[in-house]
Amino acid sequence: MLAMLKSERLLLAAFLAAGAGFVLEHHLLEMGQAASLAGAAALVAAIVLASMRVAHHAEVLAAKVGDPYGTMILTLSAVLVEVIILAIMMMGESSPTLVRDTIYSAVMLDINGILGLAALLGGLKHGEQPYNDNSARTYSVMILTAMGISMVVPEFVPAAKWHFYSAFTIGAMIMLYTLFLRMQVGPHSYFFSYSYPRVKSDGIDTAEESGEPVLPSIVILLIGVVVIGALAEIMSGLLTSGLKGTGAPPAVAAIVVAAISASPEIMTAMRAALANRMQAVVNIALGASLSTVILTVPVMEAIALYTGQPFLMAMSPVQTVMVAITLIVAAINLNDGQTNAIEGMTHFVLFATFVMLSAIGL
Helix, strand or coil, X not given: CHHHHHHCHHHHHHHHHHHHHHHHHHHHHHHCHHHHHHHHHHHHHHHHHHHHHHHHHHHHHHHHHCCCHHHHHHHXXXXXXXXXXXXXXXXXXXXXXXXXXXHHHHHHHHHHXXXXXXXXXXXXXHCCEECCHHHHHHHHHHHHHHHHHHHHHHHHCCHHHHHHHHHHHHHHHHHHHHHHHHHHHCCCHHHHCXXXXXXXXXXXXXXXXXXXCHHHHHHHHHHHHHHHHHHHHHHHHHHHHHHCCCCCCCCHHHHHHHHHHHXXXXXXXXXXXXXXXXXXXXXXXXXXXXXXXXXXXXXXXXXXXXXXXXXXXXXXXXXXXXXHHHHHHHHHHCCCCEECHHHHHHHHHHHHHHHHHHHCCC
16 A cells, blocks of 8 residues: 555645645735746646646556557547546636647647657657658547538527537537547557567557556546546636736636646657657647647537527637648658658747747737
């Protein structure tokens, strides 16, 4: 028991932070914006700690089942965290564009940030890094279709008919993901794997080598999700209060949510890239982007239908252009089965552009 508590000290710290936040939330709100922002920052750090443990135990499960199931578990755990935080934040005084901006930020962070930095660092160390180009093409066309349906077309849907299109979007996302899952775990699972010499599988081997049992990982993973939900509820109120009237860019909250959900994936992808295992990076970065769009959209649209309050899902012109450039560059870079440092740099520059545009309020 003591050994388990020691290994889960990060999750325990997050649990204690949730308790402290529950006790001190109203006191921090009364102290003003600076105290609210400080409290929100501390809770974000606690959420990241809990997310790291959730990701670790997802890796344990992933290593047991292998790819493509492994990366599916990793990406789904990250998206689950994101959906929980979004749902809690939308219950408060949040921006009507929060869902849209979070999905957009997550795609920019996953494809341009994670994939770009991983390919850059991996390319500088190993030169050209191989992967299965079938996976990249499949992910890319699915992301383009899902974002087009849910975040471009709504610009042209009359306001009086939003609920009809919202219901259609839910059905379309479910159909797309059902077919995708059948391909990923069925007869076309080889699309998402790559046979490396001298390597046991495409997944991250550290969890498998540790010999950790599966059942405790499942239990701790579920506990971690509950802790993250509690932290997110307190953090949402503090962050909203702290940012009110500061003139901060409207996308700050969305970027925070996207960064929280992606933080464990960043470290996993960097380790994979430096170990010359680009297939895992492609599966994590593109798989996380696809899961974010195709799973977050129907959940949040269902909430909108239930509450009768629609979200603003149509991307702004700048966001549409950035997504289009990103997917075009990805289609060119990920078409030959090998990545290199130049391809990584192109995506990382796009990520830097996203950060700059967000900083100036676009």
